[in-house]
Amino acid sequence: MPRLLPILGWSAVAALGAAAFAVLALHRGESISAAWILVAALCTWAVGYRFYSRIIAQRIFALDDARASPAVRLSDGHDYVPTNPWVVFGHHFAAIAGAGPLVGPILAAQFGYLPGTIWIIVGVVLAGAVQDLVILCGSLRLDGRSLGELAREHLGPFAGWTTLFAITAILAILIAVLAMVVVNAMSESPWSTVTVGLTLPIAMLMGVWMRLIRPGRVLEASAIGVALLFGALWAGWAVHHLPHDSAWRQALTFGRELRHLPLLGEVTGREVMAWILIAYGFCAAVLPVWLLLAPRDYLSAFVKIGTVFLLALGIFIVLPDIRMPAVVSHDPARAIAGAIGAGDGPVLPGTLMPFAFITIACGAISGFHALIASGTTPKLIARESQARAIGYGGMLTESFVAILALIAACALTPGVYFAMNAPAGTIGREADAAAGIITAWGFAVGGEELRQLARDIGEESVLSRTGGAPTLAVGMALIFDRATSFIGDLKAFWYHFAIMFEALFILTTVDAGTRVGRFVLQDIIRPAWPALADGTRTWAVMATSLAVVSMWGWFLISGVRDPLGGIYVLWPLFGISNQLLAAVALSVGTVIIVRQGKARWAWITILPLLWLGGVTEAAGWQKLTHESPKVSFVAQARAKDAEAAGLEARIAELATDDQQLPALRKKAAAARQVAFNNRVDAWLCAIFMLVIVVVALDAARACLRHLRQARA
C-alpha cells in the first residue's frame, strides 16, 4: 500500500499534464485560458524532475554525498567555497536567467502559442535541463573545470580551441542582439530613456556606498538603489509630461529624427542610442568593478527576481485568456499564415520548422548555461546530491520564466502583437494604415485601438516596437493593471517599470558579457602575446576591451542600419550560435557519459544532440541557400548588390552637378554595406554549421576509441 500511493499520485500528475496538452492542442475557439499552459508545464516538469533527472543523477553519475565535492576537497575560501544549496541555486539561477527566455518565446509567438509551449515544456525536460545537469556533474568530477577545459580533457585540444571560438562568437552576437533589444525599447521613448539612463548614476551611488561609505553593506545599498529606481520612474514620467517642443524632451526622443555625430555625419536616433550603448559597454568593462558592474549586478538581480515573482503571481491571479491562435502558419483562415508558412513572417524570417526552435533558444536549451554549470557553480556545491536540484531544477525554473513570457505575449490581441513586432518597412508608421495591413492578414485591429494603447502606456506609438521587450512590457502592464485595478489605471507605470526591469538586466549582460569576453580573448591570445593578456596592464585591459566592444558593436551597428530591422537579422544568428554551443556541450556530455562507463545511457544526450544538430543545421542551411532575401543572408547580399549596381549605373548616367547625386551615392553605399554585412553573417553561419559537425564527429571518435579500449 505505501508503494501504491506514490504510483497513483504520479500517474495522476502525468494524466493531468497529458489532458492539459490535449486541450491546448485540440482547442479551436477564440481564446483559451492560460491555466491550461500552466498545468501542462507544471505537471510535465514535476514528472521530468522526479524521474528523468533521477536517471542522470543516480544511474549515470551515481551522485554520492560520501564523495567529497571539489568545493570541500579544494576549499580555499576564495574560488572553492562549500555553500548553502539555496544560495548556490540563487547564484546559479541569477547567472543563467537573462533576457533570452523572455525575448525568444515572444518572438516565436508569431507561429502561434502551441509550438512555443510544446518546445519550452518538453524541450527543457529532454534537452536543456539534461545539458545543464550533465555538464555540472561532469565538471564536479573534474575539480569544477570550465567547458573549454572539459572539451580539451575529453575530446582533445582541437575541441578545446573550438569551444573557446564558439564562446567568443556567441558572446559578441549575444551582446549585440540584447543591446539591439534595448535600443528598440528605448528609442522614441523619453520616459524609458530617462528611467533607464538614471539607473547608471543610481548604480554608481550604490557602488560608492558599498565600497567607500559603508564597505560591504550590500543589502543596505541595494535597498537604497531599489527605492531610487522608483524615483527614476517618476523622473521619466515628469519628462514624458513636458511639452512636446521642450528642449529636454526633444533631446531624449531618440528615434525618427536625424542626428549629427562627429565623423559619421547624419545618423538616425537609433544609431545614436547604439553608439551610446557601445561607449557604455567599453566604460563598464574598464572601470573598477565596484563602481558600476557589481552594483548594477545587485540591482538587476533583485529587480529580476522580484519582478519575475510578481509576474508569476499576477498570471496565477488573473489567469489571462490566450488570444493568439494555436498555430498561425497552418491556419487557412489567416492571410498571414501563407507568408509565415513560406518563411516571410513579419516578426522573424523562416518557417515554423526549424526556426521556432532556433528562436525560442534559451527557454528550452541554452549552450551558454554550460559555461555557468562548469567552472562557476560546481566550485560552490557542498554535496554531490545537490547538483540535481541546482542543475536540472535551475533550468526548469528558467523555463518557467519563458512560459510566463509566452503567456504575457499570447494574451495580447494578435493584431496588437503584430503591430508591435512587424518592422516599420512592412506596416508603415501610421496607425490606421498599419491596422489595415494587419487586419488584411486576418487579425482585426483598429487604428484607434493602437493609438489608445499607446496613450494608455504613456508612449507616442506602439507600432514596430520590435525586439520583444516592449511586447512583454505591454503584456505585463495589462496583467499587473488587472491585478491592481482597485488602485486605478496604472498601465503606464507598469509598462515603464517592466521596460526598466528588462533594460536593467540586459545592460548587466552587456557589461558583464564584455568583461567576460575580455577574459576569454585574453585566454586565446595569451600563448602568442602574453603582455596583451596581462590584466594588470592598463593599456592591455583597454585594448582587449576595445576589441570585444568592437566585435559586438559591429553587429549592433549593422543591425541598426539594416532595412529590415536588427532583430529580424540578428536573432536567428544568435539562436544558431547559442544552439551551436549547446551542441558542443551535449557532445562533451556524451563523451563524459561514455567515459564514465555508462555508454548504454548515452542516448540521454545523443537524442537532444541529434535533434538540436538537425534543426540548427537545417536553419543554417536555409540562412545560406533559401531563395528569399528575407530568410537567406546570401540572397539578401545578392539583392543588395543588385540594388547598389542599379543605383551606381544611374549615378554614372547623371551629370556631375546633378542635385540627386549625393542622395543616390549615399543609398548605393548603404546597399553595399548591407550586402557586406550579410556576407559576414553568412560566413559566420557557415562556420557555426561546420563546427557542430566537426565537434559531433570528434565526440563520436572519442566515444568509439574509449569503447574499443574498454573492450581490449
Added chain:
Amino acid sequence: MRPWRSFAAGLRLAWALLRDWSGDDAYERYCRAHAGHGHDLLSRRAFYRRYFEERGKRPRCC
C-alpha cells in the same frame, strides 16, 4: 506560540540566506574562517575590493 516561533525562525533563516547570497556577511565569514591562522586579516574595505573584483568575473547568461 509554536507557529509564531517557527515563522520567526523561518524569517531568520531567509535573512541569513539572503545575506549569504548577496555577500552582505562575506567579511564576517572570512574573519571566522581565517581567525587564528596566524596571518593578518584584510581590512573590511580591502576585503570587499577583492570580493567585488571576483564577482565581476562571473559570466551572465542570455
